[in-house]
Amino acid sequence: MNKIEHIGIAVADLKAAGSLYEKLLNTTIYKIEDVASEGVKTAFLQIGPNKIELLEASADDSPIAKFIAKKGEGIHHIAFEVDNIVAEMARLKSEGFVLLSDEPKRGADNKLVCFVHPKSAGGVLVELVQEIG
Numbered sequence: 001m002n003k004i005e006h007i008g009i010a011v012a013d014l015k016a017a018g019s020l021y022e023k024l025l026n027t028t029i030y031k032i033e034d035v036a037s038e039g040v041k042t043a044f045l046q047i048g049p050n051k052i053e054l055l056e057a058s059a060d061d062s063p064i065a066k067f068i069a070k071k072g073e074g075i076h077h078i079a080f081e082v083d084n085i086v087a088e089m090a091r092l093k094s095e096g097f098v099l100l101s102d103e104p105k106r107g108a109d110n111k112l113v114c115f116v117h118p119k120s121a122g123g124v125l126v127e128l129v130q131e132i133g
Helices: 014-025 063-071 085-094
Strands: 003-011 029-035 040-047 050-057 074-081 105-107 111-116 126-131
Touching: 003 014, 003 063, 003 126, 014 029, 014 040, 014 050, 050 063, 063 074, 085 111, 085 126
Parallel strands: 003 050, 074 126
Antiparallel strands: 003 074, 029 040, 040 050, 105 111, 111 126
């Protein structure tokens, strides 16, 4: 793993949260994207090398909708950049971690992604991300 790529924050209202974080971080949203496969709409902000991903449910049965219903708004996951997501997934499986998918999926911000189940990662939802292309 190379670095923390971003921190994901679950929000009920992307527009309101976007405005709040733009003021808080003194920056602007640089990308808004729908990820239909995950039932989520995302917005990204960046400060120096650090990124925040705001996540709003676009479907009532999406993981973000379920997260907010159970825990409320707040930090949802931490993402780590990797050079080779397939190799990192194999390494983590061999170390006993439980992955939420067998193959990487196309995610937001031009990335391949895979999540590590929080029950095998000390209660934290971990996302692996690899730049596409």
